[in-house]
Structures are given as structure tokens and as C-alpha cells.
Amino acid sequence: MISSTLYAAKRRSSTALVRDKKLHNLFLLPASQTRDKDALTEEGVASVINELRMYFDWVICDSPAGIERGATLAMRHADEAIIVSNPEVSSVRDCDRIIGLLDAKTKVAEDGGRMPKHLMITRYDTDRAKTGDMLATDDVVDILSVPLIGVVPESKDVLKASNVGLPVTLSDENSPPAKAYMEATRRLLGENIPVTIPEEKKSLFGKLFKGRAA
Amino acid sequence: MKFKGKSFIAIVLSPEQPFDAWFKEVDRIISRSPGFFIDRPIILDVRGTNIPIEDLEQLLDGLNERSIRVMGIDGVSGTRLKKGMPPSFGGGRLASDVAVSEPDTVGDKDNKEVLSADASAVASSETSLVNPKDGDVNGQSVNGHTSAKPDKETSDPVPMEEGASIVIPEPVRSGQSILHPDGDVTVIGSVSSGAEIIAGGSIHIYGALRGRALAGVAGKDNARIFCTKLDAELVSINGLYKVADDFDAALRNSPAQIRFENETLVFEELN
Ligand SMILES: Nc1ncnc2c1ncn2[C@@H]1O[C@H](COP(=O)(O)OP(=O)(O)OP(=O)(O)O)[C@@H](O)[C@H]1O
Ligand SMILES: [Mg+2]
Numbered sequence: 001m002i003s004s005t006l007y008a009a010k011r012r013s014s015t016a017l018v019r020d021k022k023l024h025n026l027f028l029l030p031a032s033q034t035r036d037k038d039a040l041t042e043e044g045v046a047s048v049i050n051e052l053r054m055y056f057d058w059v060i061c062d063s064p065a066g067i068e069r070g071a072t073l074a075m076r077h078a079d080e081a082i083i084v085s086n087p088e089v090s091s092v093r094d095c096d097r098i099i100g101l102l103d104a105k106t107k108v109a110e111d112g113g114r115m116p117k118h119l120m121i122t123r124y125d126t127d128r129a130k131t132g133d134m135l136a137t138d139d140v141v142d143i144l145s146v147p148l149i150g151v152v153p154e155s156k157d158v159l160k161a162s163n164v165g166l167p168v169t170l171s172d173e174n175s176p177p178a179k180a181y182m183e184a185t186r187r188l189l190g191e192n193i194p195v196t197i198p199e200e201k202k203s204l205f206g207k208l209f210k211g212r213a214a
Numbered sequence: 215m216k217f218k219g220k221s222f223i224a225i226v227l228s229p230e231q232p233f234d235a236w237f238k239e240v241d242r243i244i245s246r247s248p249g250f251f252i253d254r255p256i257i258l259d260v261r262g263t264n265i266p267i268e269d270l271e272q273l274l275d276g277l278n279e280r281s282i283r284v285m286g287i288d289g290v291s292g293t294r295l296k297k298g299m300p301p302s303f304g305g306g307r308l309a310s311d312v313a314v315s316e317p318d319t320v321g322d323k324d325n326k327e328v329l330s331a332d333a334s335a336v337a338s339s340e341t342s343l344v345n346p347k348d349g350d351v352n353g354q355s356v357n358g359h360t361s362a363k364p365d366k367e368t369s370d371p372v373p374m375e376e377g378a379s380i381v382i383p384e385p386v387r388s389g390q391s392i393l394h395p396d397g398d399v400t401v402i403g404s405v406s407s408g409a410e411i412i413a414g415g416s417i418h419i420y421g422a423l424r425g426r427a428l429a430g431v432a433g434k435d436n437a438r439i440f441c442t443k444l445d446a447e448l449v450s451i452n453g454l455y456k457v458a459d460d461f462d463a464a465l466r467n468s469p470a471q472i473r474f475e476n477e478t479l480v481f482e483e484l485n
Contacts (some may be wrong), residue, residue, distance in 0.1 A: 052408030091405075093388050093408060095408065096387045096388040096389075096407075097387060097388045097389045097408075099276070099387055100388065100389060100390050103384065103387075141426070142422070143404070143406065143407075143422075145385050145403060145404060145421075182311045
């Protein structure tokens with residue numbers, strides 16, 4: 001949530017924060033899509049983030065798509081980064097560039113530190129990875145050389161959840177994408193648990209014809 | 215007003231007739247390594263060709279269509295250039311020619327010279343540290359080269375002192391560019407597709423080479439390229455280059471070394 005709203009929010013103090021209806025310890029700072037995004041100054045973003053830091057355990061800053069100014073501003077004051085990639089060449093390439101920026105253009109990097117990074121692969125479709133339509137998780141990890149925090153499967157549950165206005169973790173907590181998000185969260189909090197790679201769907205055809213030698 | 219000098223590496227393109235064939239080769243490089251000509255100083259070298267100005271115009275149009283921006287033209291006097299054309303340019307130390315290396319030494323000579331590009335360093339008075347952190351999304355990066363003597367008449371590589379080698383302790387990401395025209399570059403990690411290493415000496419990559427590696431750009435033909443996994447877009451030593459299609463398929467994704475021998479690039483598996 002980075003846009004001019006952040007700047008406005010700063011001037012009107014924390015009143016722009018909206019408390020989530022379901023989770024009472026979650027607040028949102030909505031981003032305006034209409035205002036001139038360049039109205040955001042680096043100092044403005046810095047002071048908003050520093051203010052939020054004082055009141056919250058976690059400040060999650062969503063980055064706009066692409067590798068433009070918005071993304072650079074969003075990452076600038078981060079302590080830690082989650083890089084979300086689709087298992088596609090173009091998406092992985094953009095993530096690679098972003099990782100380069102994380103190591104060069106952030107406060108942490110400029111102060112000589114290393115930005116801790118986590119890789120989240122999303123919309124992963126085992127069948128398509130098998131046929132080579134999509135990259136396999138190993139390939140993505142190999143290309144980006146960033147530790148994996150989770151793999152979210154491609155699933156209709158995500159669309160269903162957004163149609164009822166809920167995050168998938170609340171609309172159906174037993175769905176595979178919800179489980180993947182919960183697992184990633186535990187890992188972000190420091191738990192050392194293995195990453196579940198979504199299973200291949202066993203097709204009926206595959207089973208019927210197995211072992212039938214002619 | 216203040217003037218500042220800046221040192222950089224330019225790719226020198228030496229077009230050859232027929233231009234259609236030459237542009238095909240340019241397109242082949244672009245298709246394998248889309249970023250190669252982008253945001254990089256390009257010099258068009260037409261010395262010794264006595265090129266008619268109409269042909270030059272046609273060439274510049276062709277380059278423009280491919281988004282290759284020429285910053286200067288070497289070999290045509292400024293008075294002959296039309297308005298809107300890049301300025302006449304002379305100077306810069308010629309480092310080495312880049313020409314197609316034939317898969318076998320017996321390749322026909324004509325083809326070999328289809329495209330020749332030189333990496334040349336231009337006189338400098340500003341030096342900046344070579345650091346992957348300098349690389350930004352546009353891949354612009356100033357090199358750490360000092361005091362090159364502008365010497366455009368010398369087409370032979372200028373012998374130069376052995377420079378210090380540098381170590382990049384992390385992967386080189388897409389869009390980043392490491393320029394070290396004076397010595398060896400060692401990378402601990404992979405070189406991504408869309409990233410590049412340009413070195414005066416050898417290039418050692420402890421990881422996958424998926425981007426571009428140009429070794430020996432200062433005219434060193436004993437420079438080599440080593441990588442743990444060969445999946446490069448383009449490799450070049452002392453000006454000879456090969457793009458991915460030219461590689462031996464058996465070497466793909468293997469540990470490899472590439473060296474310059476008898477005017478060709480030799481690829482070998484490392485084990
Ligand atoms: N696991 C999933 N399975 C199926 N569809 C998904 C999944 N995750 C996201 N989507 C769908 O993909 C679309 C884009 O998702 P989302 O907005 O989260 O991506 P984003 O990376 O934030 O995009 P942007 O970069 O434009 O901000 C949405 O329509 C969403 O419903
Ligand atoms: Mg988004």
C-alpha cells in the first residue's frame with residue numbers, strides 16, 4: 001500500500017488507518033489509485049513507515065507491479081523482503097532485477113547490511129511445471145538463489161475467496177492455498193519447517209492405464 | 215561551468231556489405247541477448263570504407279529500428295554528416311574486435327567478419343569503484359578504468375599492465391553490469407540472464423552463467439571464461455563472440471571453460 005494516500009495519511013496523522021472488520025489487530029492503509037503517484041516523496045514514505053513501526057509488530061508494505069519508482073519507494077525502508085514470483089520466465093526475471101535493487105537501493109544495503117530475503121512462488125501448477133509450460137520450483141530457486149518461504153498452488157479457492165471479499169486464509173482455511181500461506185507465515189516468524197511443494201493431481205486416466213503393457 | 219571526464223566501455227560496430235546480412239547477425243544477437251545493445255554507448259566505425267552518405271543514412275535507420283542508439287560515428291568527417299546524425303567521433307583506445315567465431319576453424323572467412331564490434335575504452339579522468347551495487351536496472355555502470363590513451367589509429371590491441379582482479383561476492387542480477395576492463399573478475403554466485411560481466415582479463419563464475427560474459431576486452435587473447443554451469447546468452451573473448459545457438463548442446467548446463475585459440479572460441483567441459 002504505497003501511494004499518495006500514505007502521504008495524506010501522514011498529514012492527517014493515523015486517522016487514515018482502517019481497522020479490518022474480521023481481524024481486529026489488522027489495520028489497512030488504503031492506497032489511492034487516482035492521485036498522482038509522484039506526489040509521494042521519499043521523506044514522506046520514510047516518516048509514515050517510521051511512525052507505523054512504533055505502533056505495529058509487522059508493517060507489510062505491498063509493492064506495485066513492475067520495477068518502477070513505486071516499487072523502489074516501497075522497498076526502501078524494509079527490514080526484510082518477500083519476493084513473490086509466478087513460475088514464469090518473465091516474472092522470475094523481474095524478481096531477479098528487484099533482488100538486485102534490494103541489494104543496492106535500500107536503506108539496509110546503503111548502510112552496508114544485507115537485506116534478508118524470502119522467495120514465495122505463487123500460482124504454482126504442478127501439471128504445467130511437469131510439461132515444461134511453467135518453471136519448476138527448483139528452477140526458480142536456482143535462478144534467484146533466495147531461500148524459499150512457500151509455494152502457493154494455483155487454485156480456484158483464491159477467486160472464490162475474493163468474490164466473497166475475504167482473503168483465502170479466512171474463506172477456507174483448509175484449502176491448499178490457505179495452508180500454503182499459513183505455512184509461509186510460520187516460516188517468516190522463524191519456525192523451521194519444510195516447504196510443502198504442491199502435489200501432482202493424480203489423473204484418473206493415468207491410473208487406469210498404468211501397468212497395462214500390450 | 216564544470217566539465218567532468220568519464221570512462222566507459224563502448225561497443226564499436228563495424229558494418230559490412232551487404233548490410234542485409236550484417237543486420238541479420240545483429241538481429242541474431244538481439245534475439246539471444248535482448249539487452250546487449252540497450253543503454254550502452256555504441257560507436258559506428260566506418261573507417262576505411264568511404265561509405266556514401268546515403269548508405270550511412272540507411273545504416274542508421276536500420277540501427278534505429280532496432281533501438282540501437284549510435285553515440286558517434288568514426289571514419290566520416292563531421293562536415294559530411296547530415297543534420298540529425300550522431301556526431302563524428304574519433305579517439306578512444308581500441309580494445310579488441312568482436313567478430314563471429316565460427317563453430318569450426320574452417321568456417322568461411324567472409325562470414326567471420328560479418329559483424330565486428332570492439333569494446334573500446336575512452337579517455338577518462340573519473341574513476342569509480344567497480345561494484346555490483348552500481349549496476350542499476352538500466353545496466354549502466356561506470357568502469358574502473360583509468361587514463362586510457364586515446365589512440366584511434368592503433369587498431370592493434372594496446373598492451374596494458376596487468377590490473378588487479380576483483381571479486382564479486384554475490385550473484386549478479388538481471389540488469390546489472392560489472393565492468394572491469396583492467397583485470398580478472400570472479401563472481402561467487404550466478405550471473406543472471408540479462409546481466410553481464412565485461413573484463414579485461416579472465417572471468418571466473420562460481421555459479422551458472424546465464425547472461426553475457428565478455429573477457430579479454432582489452433585485447434587479451436589468453437583470457438578465459440570459466441563457469442560452473444554454462445547457460446549463457448553470449449560469450450566473447452578478445453572480441454570473438456558466440457551466442458547460445460552456436461554452443462555445443464552437449465555442454466549446456468555443464469561446467470565449462472571457454473578459451474581463444476586459432477581465431478576461434480574453444481569450449482571445453484570442466485571436470
Ligand atoms: N494461488 C492462486 N490461484 C489462482 N489465482 C490466483 C492465485 N493467486 C492470485 N491469483 C489471481 O491472480 C490475480 C492477481 O493477483 P494479485 O493481485 O494478488 O497479484 P499481484 O502480484 O499483487 O498483482 P500486481 O503486481 O498487479 O499488484 C488475481 O486475479 C488473483 O485472483
Ligand atoms: Mg498487487
